Amino acid sequence: MVPDHLGGKQQADGATLACVYALAMTMIPAALVLKGMPMAITPGMAIGLVMGVLWFCAQLVTTLGVAKGRNAARTALFLFACSQLATYGYATYGYLPPDELAAADRTLITLLAVISVGIAACDGVRGLARIDRLLKTMVAGATFMAVVGILQFMAGLDLTQYLMPPGLRPNGEMSYVLERSNFRRPAGTAGHPIEFGVVCAMAVPLALHYALRGMDHGGPHRRWWLCLAILAVASMQSLSRSAVLALAIAAIFIIPAMTPKRRVRALLGILLFVGAMRVVVPGLVGTLYSLFTSISVDPSAESRRRAVERAGSEIAEHLVLGRGMGTYLPEKYGWLDNQYLGTLVQNGVVGLVLLIFLYLAGMYCAFRARLASKDPRVRDLGVTIAACIAVPGISSATFDLIGFAVATGYTFLLVGVAGALWRTVQEQPGGVPPLLGEPLQRGRRPQRHPHRRSAPHRTEVSA
Template identity: 85%
Template sequence: MAGEQLPDQTGGKARFDGATIACVYALAMTVIPAALVIKGLPMSLTPGVAIGLLMGVLWFLAQMVSTLGVAKGRNAARTALFLFVCSQLATYGYATYGYLPGDELAAADRTLITVMAVVAVGIAVTDGVRGLARIDRVLKAMIVGATFMAFVGILQFMAALDLTQYLMLPGLRANGSMSYVLERSNFRRPAGTSGHPIEFGVVCAMTVPLALHYALRGLDHGGQTKRWWLCLAILAVASMQSLSRSAILGLAIAAIFIIPAMAPKRRVKALWGMLGFLIAMRLMVPGLVGTLLSLFTSISVDPSAESRRRAVERAGKEIPEHLFLGRGLGTYLPEKYGWLDNQYLGTLVQNGAIGLALLIFLYLAAMYCAFRARLASKDPRIKDLGVTLAACIAVPSISSATFDLIGFAVATGYTFLLIGIAGALWRTVQEQPGGIPPLLTPPAQRPGRLRRRQHRDGPTTRSGPDRPRTRPDQRPEVPA
């Protein structure tokens, strides 16, 4: 995954490495409309999935040598990704061992390839993005790509102008409808270049903490700030305009992570900034804030909430039949069995209890890497980035309970990119000079406990410097 020149840990440039391909992947996922797939292939593969598979091949080849600068060895994120993909392969083998209808078998094949691609992205980023400078490069590319998608969505919402109609690239074809604008409560509901307004809102929400991080870093450590404040504003506005409960919930979760980690003065400014943003949105788009509020206050009578409650009943009939490995990834077709709109529930149905446990473990392992890097490093940039990554990963982990995350390519691709970046950040901290401090310091031996232990063991005597100690009630052996 590395080119001729290894990126150094302090910000040296590299001609071509894992970060370069990760940037291309992030831009491909957000700039190219989600409905476009590669022509001439028997299976519908998006350019993002193709790049993800390529990253997996390059990672595998780079692991065979030791001259390309790719990291090797254990890492919590890498281990979690490996276990997750093993559970997916086990489920696929279990499901295809027996009979599957043709439509479900095709869906299982397509889903397996998609999952393999995003897992390859996560592992390749964990091992192939080396140093804080290269991590910054990937994260900034993610912000730029998400901002472009958000800008397209804002135009869809405000002016009914859909730029996706003009993004048909050579070598690609449309897979289904190219309409990216829905409606809710007399508002246009944009999707940008993603596949659905919910996915659009969640991707914007999980990128908001990154834009805020680089805007604040510019204030604290020097550098450009205006561009990141502009990206932050576009992403925040687009999250609101998605009219999605998942996006609003994601923004709230991110704030819960980030605001307590701020300095007291900055924390007050952040709270005032959030209040000012809500007032501005209320003035700019009358009725928008009230509509978003009603999504939560009227949830008991909301049709989508009722659909999710019925989904639990439908899933309850499927789970006992395939408890451990599930019925097969991708085989629970929404058009055939109904929408679940809950990734955890869908994973339990399609991948079983083992798959669900490893999906949760994947999120937790990524957050562990982010927080462990924050605790172990003395660099304020890494400490801030650690809590930022944890906030970003918390958005899809919570939103997975409100929509089918893995069913949407952009949200899934960004989630696994963030998981890989969390692993790469932890590797960067582990490689810092002087090593890393232990997570828990050894407990101090209290004098009272030490005296009780000596009293319990009894006094010791020593008859010589090299002779073993004996208690008074033990006689030394005397030869007969």
């Protein structure tokens, strides 16, 4: 690989594969799978599995520039993979109905694919320039999906009907536009409007970061402002409580890290954006507001409350390793709409702890890079990635994240990027300063009777 500072042509590397993965996840409709396969495998899943094989091969040699050694994000991904294998072995040791066994097989392969993407990104994306390239590609892919969703919402035009690459087939019904409160509820190229809104909200901090970086350090910034506007509008048009919550989470992380003057501008920008949405799409803001005020009588909220009761007996019966990831079929047992509850049911306490650890490890790497680096670009990028990971981390309590391929793929990819950013900072010249600084020297204990030791000194001087 030719270093960036030499001006040579950049060869394909881990960032290249990750960019292809991000575009495949967002530009190809989620309902399309590969033809001629006995299992429903999406193009993104296939790319993830290839990335895992290539990562494993690259770890066997030392000449391909792939990072090695421990990393918090890499460790969290590895432990999460171990929990999935343990749960699968526990679930398939006894009898499983054919439909649950097929779902467990596909879920295991899906999770191994996204875990491979995260580990490959953590070890294979080297340097700030390649991290930027990957994150910008993720913003571009999410913006394309947002444009498709906006056209679905505003004009009822569904471009997914024309996004049919050769070699793919629909897996079930291709329906990407639902309805809520007399509004079209778009899904873009995602599998559901909730996933669509959350993925757009995950990309909002990245678009804002590159827009502000272009203004502060030079470079293009108008294109990123345009992406930011498209992503924010699409998040609102998803008519999803999870998307609104995701935007709020991103703001809570990003705004306090700004300078006081920019903080005020950001708050004013949010107010202007909400006001513009009220004017451009009458009734949209009121509908979103009513989703929260009427939550006590909302059918979906009532379904989530009943889900806790349904899951209680399953949790008690399979507390440690769960009943098996993917074996709790919503059509058969009822919807949970809560990834943490679903993980506790299907992966047990072990899987739930390691899922939370996965989110925390990604945020730790991002914040550790911010604290250890003096480069303002790296510092801003650290808090931005942490905000992006916090979006699915908290939104997992409001919808079943792992049941949606695009949201899951972006989440694991961001965790891997956080690990890659921390590796980049660790490799900077001069090393990494300690997290807590140098320990303070303990002061000497004051003497109880100082006059007893000072008397000989006075005598000696007088002599």
